[in-house]
Amino acid sequence: MTRPGIAGRFDGVFLSLDEPRADDLFARLCQSLGPVKRLHGVRPMRRAYQLCAELADTEQFFLADGDFDIDPGFDPDSVEPLAPGTAMRVWQAHNPVNGLTYGYGGLKLIRSAALRDLGEAVDVLAALPGEIEFVGTPAGTTRIDQSAYHAWKAGFRECAMLARGCEYGATSTTSQQRRITAWTSGGTGPHADEAAFGAREGLTFAAASADDPIAWAQLNDPAWLRARFAESTGQVR
Known part of the structure; x- marks a missing residue:
């Protein structure tokens, strides 16, 4: 059953480019979080992330990549807002190909203002102004092997x-x-x-x-x- 909203506090954005399973993973995300916005096919990556901030209706919002498969047990209602000075929180994701579980491909809670002030880095979100918080538990799976x-x-x-x-x-x-x-x-x-x-x-x-x-x-x-x-x-x- 689709949730009526996202914890009453946080909007959500699904960012996809060309992932073959993106439609399915987007639907699964909506089932767990409630109505989620989607940005698809935007390049370059830095611009895509910044446009996500424009889509979100809340200052802090969930951000999921196009290969992220959310754990149905993830509870958005239990998620606390980011602390002052923290730009982003990253949950771990499990990689079924190599067995690793860490922040790669994980769900994020991110500040719109931080994305608008994004700096320059190879790993684009590493250039966010502010602290990055890493959660030691997974919120889902990164489906890297779609093709x-x-x-x-x-x-x-x-x-x-x-x-x-x-x-x-x-x-x-x-x-x-x-x-x-x-x-x-x-x-x-x-x-x-x-x-x-x-x-x-x-x-x-x-x-x-x-x-x-x-x-x-x-x-x-x-x-x-x-x-x-x-x-x-x-x-x-």
Whole structure:
């Protein structure tokens, strides 16, 4: 049954680009949270995030990516507002391909004002002005393996950024290496090989790009990522 509203306090926005299962995951999000707005197909990523703030009717709102599959047991009514000075709260998400559970792909509670004042970073939301709060429990699953391309892209982008270093300043070197090992070691599911291949390619990209800001900006360019995937694998998608 669809909820009548989102905890009475927080709006919700679902941000999708080209994910094959986005319609289904959006419907599931609405079943858990109530009426949720959707922004689809907007590029570049930084602009898409800022437009989410314009869609939201509340100053703090839930933000879910197009591959986020919410846990039906997640209770929005129990969620407290962000503390003063906190720009975003991130719940963990489980990755069924490699078995990791951490903030990657997780549900967020975010301030509209912080998105409007977004700075510049490779991991776009790392440039929010204010503190980032990480919740040590998952709110759902990140469905990275919706196609060969999407699995490859997830591995490529995440391992490139892990190799570069966490822009949130909240992850130890040991944790980063453990995650890299899991991403590059294969996993479970029809596109596990593509995810691991993309992860290894992401490491190669990071080593070659060093401090080149133009190269790193390509991680947020969907057209470049698709071309890189096609070149690497010989597949169109």
